[in-house]
Amino acid sequence: RKEVEQDPGPFNVPEGATVAFNCTYSNSASQSFFWYRQDCRKEPKLLMSVYSSGNEDGRFTAQLNRASQYISLLIRDSKLSDSATYLCVVNGGWYGTASKLTFGTGTRLQVTL
Amino acid sequence: DTAVSQTPKYLVTQMGNDKSIKCEQNLGHDTMYWYKQDSKKFLKIMFSYNNKELIINETVPNRFSPKSPDKAHLNLHINSLELGDSAVYFCASSQASRGTATNEKLFFGSGTQLSVL
Numbered sequence: 001r002k003e004v005e006q007d008p009g010p011f012n013v014p015e016g017a018t019v020a021f022n023c024t025y026s027n028s029a030s031q032s033f034f035w036y037r038q039d040c041r042k043e044p045k046l047l048m049s050v051y052s053s054g055n056e057d058g059r060f061t062a063q064l065n066r067a068s069q070y071i072s073l074l075i076r077d078s079k080l081s082d083s084a085t086y087l088c089v090v091n092g093g094w095y096g097t098a099s100k101l102t103f104g105t106g107t108r109l110q111v112t113l
Numbered sequence: 114d115t116a117v118s119q120t121p122k123y124l125v126t127q128m129g130n131d132k133s134i135k136c137e138q139n140l141g142h143d144t145m146y147w148y149k150q151d152s153k154k155f156l157k158i159m160f161s162y163n164n165k166e167l168i169i170n171e172t173v174p175n176r177f178s179p180k181s182p183d184k185a186h187l188n189l190h191i192n193s194l195e196l197g198d199s200a201v202y203f204c205a206s207s208q209a210s211r212g213t214a215t216n217e218k219l220f221f222g223s224g225t226q227l228s229v230l
Binding site for chain 2: 049099
């Protein structure tokens with residue numbers, strides 16, 4: 001089983017739609033979780049952190065289910081500018097002050113008119 | 114005043130050559146990383162340094178040698194380049210420290226696209 005698994009998509013949705021991505025992780029000891037966004041040919045950027053059961057930021061809601069070892073990202077009222085690849089990221093452990101973040105392969109979202 | 118800057122942005126070279134990628138961060142972070150993103154977009158950690166000291170060294174061929182002259186710089190030297198080394202290499206930094214989860218955020222450079230011919 002991969003450490004972090006995501007559906008690669010693409011998810012093609014119309015503007016204004018609500019879309020949800022799921023991600024599963026294998027390390028039950030993981031304590032922190034993140035969603036990063038990566039635009040084509042750009043670097044990943046942090047979208048949201050998920051430390052307890054969930055987190056909401058405007059149109060974006062991330063939820064964590066430790067029992068089932070999955071994280072979800074919900075995007076409401078999708079905008080064209082939301083088109084990107086969404087990377088699920090899990091902290092696989094600490095090495096001194098470095099966190100070993102494990103990235104999923106990403107879910108591609110394409111929002112259309 | 115880019116936070117994490119890496120050069121060059123593009124690197125095209127022949128098999129067997131030796132090349133370096135430079136990275137600098139002006140965020141005052143203690144921890145820096147090299148990640149590799151392959152053609153399938155899989156982003157994988159290679160190395161991490163904290164204040165010039167190597168602390169994470171994943172299963173990476175020893176042709177790859179990171180060097181950190183100070184905590185603001187982490188360079189990557191690659192010897193005897195192979196076709197399979199073609200990828201995008203991202204430098205990143207964080208002010209991560211155990212117990213302060215909000216500081217786990219990674220700041221990435223814009224990436225170096227390496228093409229080995």
